[in-house]
Amino acid sequence: MTEAAPPPGLTVEAKRSDEAVIRIRGLRTQFGPQIIHDNLDLDVTKGEVLGVVGGSGTGKSVLLRTIVGLQRPTAGSIELLGADVLSLTDQAKEALRTRTGVLFQDGALFSSLTVAENIQVPMREHTDLPQELMDELAELKIAMVGLPPDAAGKYPSELSGGMRKRAGLARALSLDPEIVFLDEPTAGLDPIGAAAFDQLILSLQKSLGLTVFMVTHDLDSLAAICDRIAALIDKKVRVATMAEHLRDDDPWLHEYFHGPRARAALDAKASRVSA
Ligand SMILES: Nc1ncnc2c1ncn2[C@@H]1O[C@H](COP(=O)(O)OP(=O)(O)OP(=O)(O)O)[C@@H](O)[C@H]1O
CATH class of the missing domain: 1.10.238 (Recoverin; domain 1)
Structure with missing residues (x-):
């Protein structure tokens, strides 16, 4: 069966962005005088593994919490699986929650x-x-x-x-769920445990067709499993592949992706690919 032509006026770009399962526009998050996100835009595409990085306190966890509806932003819009998160009824919020899964940093299991x-x-x-x-x-x-x-x-x-x-x-x-949100899933694991957890996420993503939104500091995870990386810089996100970030001359990106730990992660990835 051939694909139906897009309706008149629907551009290829618009068609592509229709695949976004998370769409954030003009997000502003503020705690008192402290502005965390300012006019932040982000699209996360169905089926991708997106890594979210940034310096300490740049608002990675707050961004995750805001998308899943645990934190209300000061301004902007958030669409999650086609629903406008900020104007949902409680019932619709509950329904949306069944389509997403969250792994908080400490696992947050009931003891x-x-x-x-x-x-x-x-x-x-x-x-x-x-x-x-x-x-x-x-x-x-x-x-x-x-x-x-x-x-x-x-x-x-x-x-x-x-x-x-x-x-x-x-x-x-x-x-x-269709989307899983992971907040530093490999934090506190030894390198072997962390690599095994990365591979678990990747295999589940592939077999279940999940979209993965993963806040991480772990360069090995970024290199091993992320399709794209969203870097929180100047209260906004800069989304690119790792190869593109490596060419970016932003000072934080440069220090992050060209430091000794990044080189080790990239070398490990290169040797995996060539093996
Ligand atoms: N509920 C809150 N009330 C006031 N300030 C908050 C609240 N939650 C987070 N913040 C502040 O927002 C900023 C961003 O916090 P967040 O936890 O998102 O940072 P992060 O990028 O995940 O940092 P890290 O990598 O250190 O975990 C921090 O300065 C934090 O103190």
């Missing part, structure tokens, strides 16, 4: 619940599935993130840091 119960929290909140089915789904999510089956009955305190991250990811995937 008094087992891993399976943690994974079932969003199911209980948003569905009325019978317990038996929720148990089966929790088992499936546990397998998907590479945890052993006996992790289901364990409490977060009984897991290693890497396992807790995986459990947090399983909970973020609880309702089969």
